[in-house]
Amino acid sequence: MTTPRCIVAGLLLSLAPFAVAASDATSAPRGPKGPPPSPLVAALDTDRDHVISAAELAQAPTVLAALDQDADGNVSAAELLPPPPADAPPPPADANGAPPAPPRGPGGDPLMLALDADSDGALSAAEIANAASSLAALDADKDGQLSGEELRPLPPPRS
Numbered sequence: 168m169t170t171p172r173c174i175v176a177g178l179l180l181s182l183a184p185f186a187v188a189a190s191d192a193t194s195a196p197r198g199p200k201g202p203p204p205s206p207l208v209a210a211l212d213t214d215r216d217h218v219i220s221a222a223e224l225a226q227a228p229t230v231l232a233a234l235d236q237d238a239d240g241n242v243s244a245a246e247l248l249p250p251p252p253a254d255a256p257p258p259p260a261d262a263n264g265a266p267p268a269p270p271r272g273p274g275g276d277p278l279m280l281a282l283d284a285d286s287d288g289a290l291s292a293a294e295i296a297n298a299a300s301s302l303a304a305l306d307a308d309k310d311g312q313l314s315g316e317e318l319r320p321l322p323p324p325r326s
């Protein structure tokens with residue numbers, strides 16, 4: 168009785184590509200481990216050393232103003248979203264017609280909390296102009312730069 172075994176082997180062979188594809192789709196995303204930095208950190212940390220230095224703080228108004236893609240003087244929540252990676256699959260079709268909501272973590276981005284003085288989710292021209300001094304308020308250890316704990320997203324409040 169070899170026929171059933173042949174059928175089983177054939178089934179396994181025909182299923183193998185699907186198994187490979189499934190494991191590819193569910194594997195962890197490539198790149199550095201841990202959550203991606205916030206768009207604000209990515210924009211401000213121009214030398215990518217995960218520290219916003221005094222020089223980078225001083226450049227904050229210029230860097231933030233450069234995010235104003237539609238040149239209306241405000242950096243909106245949409246303009247604060249990071250651009251999708253070049254090799255990212257296209258977003259799913261507009262099933263509900265709504266654009267993807269900006270990510271809002273349970274604790275929030277300390278940079279945005281510091282910069283967005285009126286908490287409207289966008290950065291106005293005045294808020295951009297005050298960026299350097301607003302961000303300096305996050306410098307808990309007063310070493311003139313923002314790093315580590317000072318840039319970490321705030322943990323969700325514990326009740």
Ligand SMILES: [Ca+2]
Nearest residue numbers: 212214216218
């Ligand atoms: Ca840096």
Ligand SMILES: [Ca+2]
Nearest residue numbers: 287289290291
């Ligand atoms: Ca604002």
Ligand SMILES: [Ca+2]
Nearest residue numbers: 306310312313
């Ligand atoms: Ca510091």
